[in-house]
Amino acid sequence: MKDSRAAAAPPVVPVDAKARWSAAMEKARLRDAEFTTVSGVPLEPVYGPDDVATDFERDLGWPGEFPFTRGVHASMYRGRLWTMRQFAGFGTASQTNERFKFLLDHGQTGLSVAFDFPTLMGYDSDHAHSIGEVGQVGVAISSLEDMETLMGGIPMDRVSTSMTINGPAPILLAFYIACGEKQGVDPTKLRGTVQNDILKEFQAQHAWLVPPDPALRMITDTMAYCSEHVPQWNTISISGYHIREAGSTAAQELAFTLANGMEYVRRGVAAGMDVDTFAPRLSFFFDSHLDFFEEICKFRAARRIWARKMRDVYGAEDPRSWMIRFHTQTAGVTLTAQQPENNIVRTALEALAAVIGGTQSLHTNSMDETLSLPTEKAVKIALRTQQVLAEESEVAHVADPLAGSYFIEAQTNRLERDAEAYFGEIDRRGGVVPCIEAGYIQREIHRSAVEYQRAVERGRKRVVGVNCYVEDREAHPDIELHRIDPAVEKEQGARLASLRQRRDGNRAQSALDDVREACRDGGNLLERFIAAAHAYCTLGEIGAVLREEFGEYVEPKIL
Amino acid sequence: MAQRKIKVLVAKPGLDGHDRGAKTVATVLRDHGMEVVYTGLHQTPEMIAEVALQEDVDVVGLSILSGAHMSLFPRVRKELEVRGMGHVLLTGGGIIPAEDMAELEKEGFTRLFGPGTRTDDIAEWIQTAVEKSRASEGV
Numbered sequence: 066m067k068d069s070r071a072a073a074a075p076p077v078v079p080v081d082a083k084a085r086w087s088a089a090m091e092k093a094r095l096r097d098a099e100f101t102t103v104s105g106v107p108l109e110p111v112y113g114p115d116d117v118a119t120d121f122e123r124d125l126g127w128p129g130e131f132p133f134t135r136g137v138h139a140s141m142y143r144g145r146l147w148t149m150r151q152f153a154g155f156g157t158a159s160q161t162n163e164r165f166k167f168l169l170d171h172g173q174t175g176l177s178v179a180f181d182f183p184t185l186m187g188y189d190s191d192h193a194h195s196i197g198e199v200g201q202v203g204v205a206i207s208s209l210e211d212m213e214t215l216m217g218g219i220p221m222d223r224v225s226t227s228m229t230i231n232g233p234a235p236i237l238l239a240f241y242i243a244c245g246e247k248q249g250v251d252p253t254k255l256r257g258t259v260q261n262d263i264l265k266e267f268q269a270q271h272a273w274l275v276p277p278d279p280a281l282r283m284i285t286d287t288m289a290y291c292s293e294h295v296p297q298w299n300t301i302s303i304s305g306y307h308i309r310e311a312g313s314t315a316a317q318e319l320a321f322t323l324a325n326g327m328e329y330v331r332r333g334v335a336a337g338m339d340v341d342t343f344a345p346r347l348s349f350f351f352d353s354h355l356d357f358f359e360e361i362c363k364f365r366a367a368r369r370i371w372a373r374k375m376r377d378v379y380g381a382e383d384p385r386s387w388m389i390r391f392h393t394q395t396a397g398v399t400l401t402a403q404q405p406e407n408n409i410v411r412t413a414l415e416a417l418a419a420v421i422g423g424t425q426s427l428h429t430n431s432m433d434e435t436l437s438l439p440t441e442k443a444v445k446i447a448l449r450t451q452q453v454l455a456e457e458s459e460v461a462h463v464a465d466p467l468a469g470s471y472f473i474e475a476q477t478n479r480l481e482r483d484a485e486a487y488f489g490e491i492d493r494r495g496g497v498v499p500c501i502e503a504g505y506i507q508r509e510i511h512r513s514a515v516e517y518q519r520a521v522e523r524g525r526k527r528v529v530g531v532n533c534y535v536e537d538r539e540a541h542p543d544i545e546l547h548r549i550d551p552a553v554e555k556e557q558g559a560r561l562a563s564l565r566q567r568r569d570g571n572r573a574q575s576a577l578d579d580v581r582e583a584c585r586d587g588g589n590l591l592e593r594f595i596a597a598a599h600a601y602c603t604l605g606e607i608g609a610v611l612r613e614e615f616g617e618y619v620e621p622k623i624l
Numbered sequence: 625m626a627q628r629k630i631k632v633l634v635a636k637p638g639l640d641g642h643d644r645g646a647k648t649v650a651t652v653l654r655d656h657g658m659e660v661v662y663t664g665l666h667q668t669p670e671m672i673a674e675v676a677l678q679e680d681v682d683v684v685g686l687s688i689l690s691g692a693h694m695s696l697f698p699r700v701r702k703e704l705e706v707r708g709m710g711h712v713l714l715t716g717g718g719i720i721p722a723e724d725m726a727e728l729e730k731e732g733f734t735r736l737f738g739p740g741t742r743t744d745d746i747a748e749w750i751q752t753a754v755e756k757s758r759a760s761e762g763v
Binding site: 182183185186188193194195196197198201202266270271272310311312398401402403435436437438511514515518522528530531546548549620622623624 | 639647651699719721738
């Protein structure tokens with residue numbers, strides 16, 4: 066609707082307004098010496114047309130249309146709300162199975178599995194390295210049998226499942242596929258995502274199994290197998306989350322994540338696949354930090370950069386290959402142990418940024434996660450936060466509602482430029498893998514983490530309850546804690562010992578031999594892992610074969 | 625005679641990959657003039673104690689965000705004692721509930737630090753604690 070007053074009324078802004086504004090700003094007493102984003106990027110006090118060289122058709126366009134700055138679906142949330150997907154997992158498979166059912170009963174629409182450290186590193190629960198760690202930060206899954214317990218009573222053809230696992234991702238996916246088959250669900254019906262993003266493990270999260278090159282081969286094997294047999298599965302979730310949580314800035318998160326994405330695309334093409342056969346199944350995962358506007362701009366810039374790269378550099382022709390579909394999690398690092406109830410507010414702001422940024426799915430953190438794993442009550446508040454946004458705030462009705470704001474467009478352009486500068490630097494250093502091996506990316510992240518910490522300690526960056534509005538009460542208030550019973554470790558060990566007794570030992574051994582052979586002759590590893598899963602080979606047994614064949618990764622020293 | 629520089633081993637026991645805190649603290653301690661050795665990730669208690677011995681450190685700081693602290697912290701202490709390093713100042717931090725901190729502090733972990741701690745406070749605390757223990761040993 067046109068505003069009919071515009072033509073008739075005299076100009077309300079005098080011509081010398083900008084000069085007068087500048088003069089007023091010169092004289093104004095400001096409450097701080099500098100104003101920056103949470104990433105430390107200086108901000109102007111106000112933005113105008115001179116700050117933005119955005120071309121509507123070229124840079125923004127329409128939702129569901131290239132370059133997707135405004136979202137990947139034409140109808141965005143009018144068609145379907147984002148998936149509310151709370152990451153959960155602890156203790157034994159049966160305890161986590163109960164939590165999954167609790168979340169599904171309260172309106173959650175997808176599952177997201179958190180594994181414990183032994184599982185993340187490819188060790189069985191009874192390995193020496195696993196002592197004290199079993200079931201602590203996630204669920205312990207050492208075999209197909211554990212997976213069957215985890216998914217017991219949950220119809221695998223009707224739920225989509227995201228699994229946060231990387232080094233041993235294809236092995237856990239094999240357990241999932243085999244578990245589906247045991248439930249009578251054909252692999253073509255399975256929907257979900259396996260994180261499977263090993264590059265960011267070397268850069269930030271640090272749960273790996275074998276060195277970069279064989280790890281990348283397992284990923285291309287997974288892409289190749291799934292494009293044929295498990296077509297609804299997202300074979301990778303290229304993750305900025307851990308890079309950001311490790312201390313990066315928004316621009317570094319954006320740049321390193323997309324650089325990793327492009328590396329996977331190059332590897333897939335080099336393995337002989339047509340880019341359009343696998344690129345539509347690439348998914349992404351970002352952090353939503355506390356700087357509301359910078360985060361929204363990051364999501365918009367991510368979509369635009371990826372679309373341009375995929376179409377113009379990697380020659381993808383299928384529009385689905387151009388789209389970044391992504392999951393978002395609110396920033397765990399912004400939660401404070403002091404006055405933890407305030408975390409509900411932080412998480413709500415971060416969730417709002419993710420929704421305005423057009424995320425496809427969302428995890429909201431619980432207020433108590435700086436103290437322990439979340440309690441049921443805290444998890445429910447976190448889920449309800451999303452439901453309030455979706456049902457009450459009316460923010461989901463209009464796609465990309467901040468587009469056209471001088472500030473938003475200037476920041477989106479700035480983030481795109483910063484990311485491009487990093488792409489250039491990574492190329493000059495020989496690509497992502499050489500950058501990891503030389504510790505370049507790790508060092509960049511570390512530098513930002515230290516700068517942020519200094520900003521907080523010098524009071525340049527304020528955190529409520531930590532360096533301002535501090536209360537006398539000790540850091541840990543009377544908040545209920547969710548603890549893992551140490552008995553979990555013993556139970557898991559006993560279950561594994563019994564499984565090794567009960568299974569057909571010859572069949573298990575021959576399945577492991579097949580895995581070893583594929584390591585050497587280049588056969589598809591995921592296919593062998595599925596056979597090994599059915600033979601009840603354990604995660605640790607399969608992982609040991611891979612370590613023997615491919616060696617172990619030694620991280621570069623960066624300190 | 626000039627005091628020997630305080631030497632600190634910052635270590636990541638167990639499978640936990642969260643090293644932001646450990647590396648940040650290591651950098652800050654270095655900025656405070658201490659000599660810092662960082663073990664890197666995925667260290668067993670034996671590996672940590674061995675490095676502490678080889679490097680002859682004054683302080684071992686452990687960082688754990690994996691919930692395995694009640695198992696790993698005492699195992700590191702035991703391995704240090706086995707190697708005759710029982711005198712080393714043991715400290716650490718991470719996601720550790722208050723009551724666990726209290727229990728570990730009773731078991732000889734002099735002081736543990738949780739989220740939101742100022743890194744300068746950690747450095748100052750180490751400085752004071754090492755000076756005190758050196759004074760009592762007449763070093």
